[in-house]
Amino acid sequence: MDFGIEGKVALVTAATRGIGLAIAQALAAEGARVAVVARTKQDVEKVAESLQGLGVTADVTTVDGCKRSVEETQDQLGPVEILVNNYGARAGTSWEDTGPAELEAAFAGNVIVSARMTQLVLPGMVERGWGRVVVITSVYGREAGGAPAYNAAKAAEISLVKSLARVVAAKGVTVNGVAPGSILWEGGGWHRRRQADPDGIADFVRQEMPLGRFGTVEEVANVVAFICSRQASLVTGASIAVDGGQGRSNI
Numbered sequence: 001m002d003f004g005i006e007g008k009v010a011l012v013t014a015a016t017r018g019i020g021l022a023i024a025q026a027l028a029a030e031g032a033r034v035a036v037v038a039r040t041k042q043d044v045e046k047v048a049e050s051l052q053g054l055g056v057t058a059d060v061t062t063v064d065g066c067k068r069s070v071e072e073t074q075d076q077l078g079p080v081e082i083l084v085n086n087y088g089a090r091a092g093t094s095w096e097d098t099g100p101a102e103l104e105a106a107f108a109g110n111v112i113v114s115a116r117m118t119q120l121v122l123p124g125m126v127e128r129g130w131g132r133v134v135v136i137t138s139v140y141g142r143e144a145g146g147a148p149a150y151n152a153a154k155a156a157e158i159s160l161v162k163s164l165a166r167v168v169a170a171k172g173v174t175v176n177g178v179a180p181g182s183i184l185w186e187g188g189g190w191h192r193r194r195q196a197d198p199d200g201i202a203d204f205v206r207q208e209m210p211l212g213r214f215g216t217v218e219e220v221a222n223v224v225a226f227i228c229s230r231q232a233s234l235v236t237g238a239s240i241a242v243d244g245g246q247g248r249s250n251i
């Protein structure tokens with residue numbers, strides 16, 4: 001299937017490792033011109049070169065970092081037509097270590113960053129009559145589980161997606177949430193947890209993962225690439241689980 005996004009300008013946040021890198025690679029493989037954003041200059045340059053795209057070294061938790069990401073992409077590649085809000089932040093682990101500070105950090109690092117980035121590109125998408133916005137949420141956003149502050153912030157992102165999608169639907173712009181289950185990649189959070197507690201994580205996989213294994217970054221990225229395609233024009237306001245059945249939500 002030709003996704004029809006050849007030459008489209010795509011911006012992916014937090015895209016030098018893990019899920020974000022795989023999404024940037026999947027979009028580039030479809031012919032999109034991809035800008036990747038992260039804080040470490042060396043990594044950003046390496047990934048941008050490998051994708052023949054653009055690298056923006058910026059901290060997306062800052063107002064300036066978000067603005068610069070969008071402006072540099074627009075100056076170098078053209079207006080952003082596809083935005084993947086992949087950046088997410090964790091704060092606290094349980095209600096024992098979660099208070100206002102952790103809740104604020106989780107909302108700032110998920111909801112606020114995704115909303116700010118989206119609001120920077122949405123008017124242009126609406127004006128041009130085409131656009132794709134994807135927010136990477138989590139199985140722990142579609143249902144209870146995980147760290148409470150992260151859970152609440154990812155649930156809020158799913159709500160944000162739905163309300164924004166309805167506003168811009170008639171303008172050719174889709175807004176969707178993709179909710180990964182537990183995804184293992186070398187150097188990532190689950191990799192570190194498995195190294196620290198191999199038996200505990202083996203139990204977790206047996207109990208929580210119906211496939212008997214973690215998900216891979218490519219399995220998430222392939223779904224995101226489809227959501228960004230021309231063919232996915234009827235998919236908007238959705239919260240799409242990519243979790244191998246890990247989630248227990250009926251919707």
Ligand SMILES: NC(=O)c1ccc[n+]([C@@H]2O[C@H](COP(=O)([O-])OP(=O)(O)OC[C@H]3O[C@@H](n4cnc5c(N)ncnc54)[C@H](OP(=O)(O)O)[C@@H]3O)[C@@H](O)[C@H]2O)c1
Binds near residue numbers: 014043
């Ligand atoms: N992994 C999972 O199992 C899982 C499951 C469900 C949902 N998710 C969600 O999926 C998304 C990606 O998670 P992930 O585990 O693949 O990767 P991650 O470890 O959350 O992110 C790594 C990437 O983020 C960049 N980054 C970190 N802080 C940044 C900042 N302030 N500004 C810009 N870039 C920044 C890193 O580069 P620098 O350090 O150089 O900045 C790197 O490219 C998140 O929204 C996460 O909540 C993950």
